[in-house]
Amino acid sequence: MTEKKINRHEYCEICKDNRPFIFPPDLFDALVQHKLVIFAGAGISTEQKNVFPYTLYEDILGEMGYPPNSDISFPKLMSEYCKKTGDKKELVKRIKERIDYICSFPELYRSATKFHSQLAIIPCITEIVTTNWDDYFETECHATPFVYEQDMAFWDETKRRVLKLHGSINNLGSLVATSEDYDECYKSLNTGLVGSQLKLLIANRRLVFIGYSFGDEDFNSIYSFVCGQLSGFMKKPYIVTLDEQNDTKWRALGLEPIYTAGEFFLQEIVHKLEIEGCMFSVSVINSVYQELDIMREEHTEFARRINLHKYPEAIYCLSYQDGIIHAFEHFLHHVYYGQSLCKANIQRIIEGYEKLTKEKRKIRKYHDVAYIIGYLNGYLFPIPPAEERDFFPRYFDFNLGNEARTFDEYMDSLNITEGRKKLITNFAKKIVEKQLPAEDLIYHHTAFLL
Numbered sequence: 001m002t003e004k005k006i007n008r009h010e011y012c013e014i015c016k017d018n019r020p021f022i023f024p025p026d027l028f029d030a031l032v033q034h035k036l037v038i039f040a041g042a043g044i045s046t047e048q049k050n051v052f053p054y055t056l057y058e059d060i061l062g063e064m065g066y067p068p069n070s071d072i073s074f075p076k077l078m079s080e081y082c083k084k085t086g087d088k089k090e091l092v093k094r095i096k097e098r099i100d101y102i103c104s105f106p107e108l109y110r111s112a113t114k115f116h117s118q119l120a121i122i123p124c125i126t127e128i129v130t131t132n133w134d135d136y137f138e139t140e141c142h143a144t145p146f147v148y149e150q151d152m153a154f155w156d157e158t159k160r161r162v163l164k165l166h167g168s169i170n171n172l173g174s175l176v177a178t179s180e181d182y183d184e185c186y187k188s189l190n191t192g193l194v195g196s197q198l199k200l201l202i203a204n205r206r207l208v209f210i211g212y213s214f215g216d217e218d219f220n221s222i223y224s225f226v227c228g229q230l231s232g233f234m235k236k237p238y239i240v241t242l243d244e245q246n247d248t249k250w251r252a253l254g255l256e257p258i259y260t261a262g263e264f265f266l267q268e269i270v271h272k273l274e275i276e277g278c279m280f281s282v283s284v285i286n287s288v289y290q291e292l293d294i295m296r297e298e299h300t301e302f303a304r305r306i307n308l309h310k311y312p313e314a315i316y317c318l319s320y321q322d323g324i325i326h327a328f329e330h331f332l333h334h335v336y337y338g339q340s341l342c343k344a345n346i347q348r349i350i351e352g353y354e355k356l357t358k359e360k361r362k363i364r365k366y367h368d369v370a371y372i373i374g375y376l377n378g379y380l381f382p383i384p385p386a387e388e389r390d391f392f393p394r395y396f397d398f399n400l401g402n403e404a405r406t407f408d409e410y411m412d413s414l415n416i417t418e419g420r421k422k423l424i425t426n427f428a429k430k431i432v433e434k435q436l437p438a439e440d441l442i443y444h445h446t447a448f449l450l
Contacts, residue, residue, distance in 0.1 A: 123342030327378025
């Protein structure tokens with residue numbers, strides 16, 4: 001008799017819904033071509049069961065005296081609630097308090113934004129459509145929100161954008177919740193600029209619905225609009241869901257279901273992009289954080305120990321280290337804009353700064369050249385295997401072109417007189433004499449190349 005193997009996913013509340021699936025080739029093609037659009041519903045945000053014990057709908061349903069299994073639609077229930085309270089202000093207040101409550105507890109906030117945090121690092125997803133009111137795509141993915149008609153003039157000027165069909169918590173008057181709101185919203189989508197942009201996305205992109213259920217009023221309204229706009233000419237849309245019971249209905253609607261959790265779907269995207277060589281490994285982020293901490297300490301200690309009046313060429317090494325630190329900080333800042341892990345984007349940055357290095361050499365701005373070399377090395381840091389990063393050069397003798405790992409190695413190089421170019425040495429002396437008349441002043445290269 002063989003003992004049955006235990007599947008930990010069946011018992012773990014966190015990962016039990018991470019169901020394996022085969023990634024459709026047409027979906028991956030759309031992804032790498034930046035033609036995949038995420039349609040995000042409340043199921044990946046504030047209305048998850050691991051965020052609040054009850055959804056907003058369930059809370060108000062109970063307050064209005066309806067039994068739990070009532071089939072009244074979300075917008076109709078919100079309309080009845082507004083009539084009972086006298087106006088829409090109380091409903092908007094309830095929505096805002098709910099989102100504010102999540103923000104006040106980091107654990108709840110992390111649960112509510114797991115999907116957004118995962119999406120943030122993916123370079124190829126730059127267009128999102130959502131019916132959610134929260135601002136998590138803005139705060140976690142650095143997506144520019146598009147809510148009003150006037151916003152649409154700037155659509156192509158942003159690197160990542162989120163089309164907010166039902167308004168934003170940051171613009172309380174824009175919230176779409178009641179039946180009356182829904183009617184006005186979909187009339188506007190049929191004639192306005194927001195609707196025009198939505199139609200363009202439907203026509204030219206591959207759609208993936210995530211966070212919706214079959215009975216979701218948001219989904220029903222959005223999908224009816226989508227189908228009505230393009231009918232048989234629409235590219236096959238996908239829905240990421242755990243609702244296998246409605247498989248026949250999904251397929252009857254023309255949707256291809258992928259049965260797994262939304263966060264896991266994004267994790268698999270990241271994994272596939274890494275395997276295909278489009279993205280650096282996510283582990284690089286921690287490596288950069290660690291090396292940045294070390295570089296800051298080395299830089300501070302080096303500036304304290306070195307006498308620039310005795311060793312004026314050390315300004316080049318200080319500039320080099322400033323370049324590395326600024327590159328790391330820039331890299332880490334843009335990780336959650338979806339840019340830093342993209343290999344093609346990093347290659348463009350490197351090529352741009354290599355060209356800039358040649359230009360600065362021609363005009364003999366040697367401290368800028370040293371800074372740019374440091375910046376380049378900072379952006380080259382993620383490229384080699386992890387074990388090779390242990391030899392990353394933290395010091396640089398610019399005149400001789402010698403890279404060094406430690407302060408002592410650098411000083412050994414700096415004390416070599418043979419082969420030094422007087423032009424480069426004299427340029428360093430002039431900077432020291434002009435900018436650092438007192439020995440206790442510290443040289444620093446800013447993040448500008450003037």
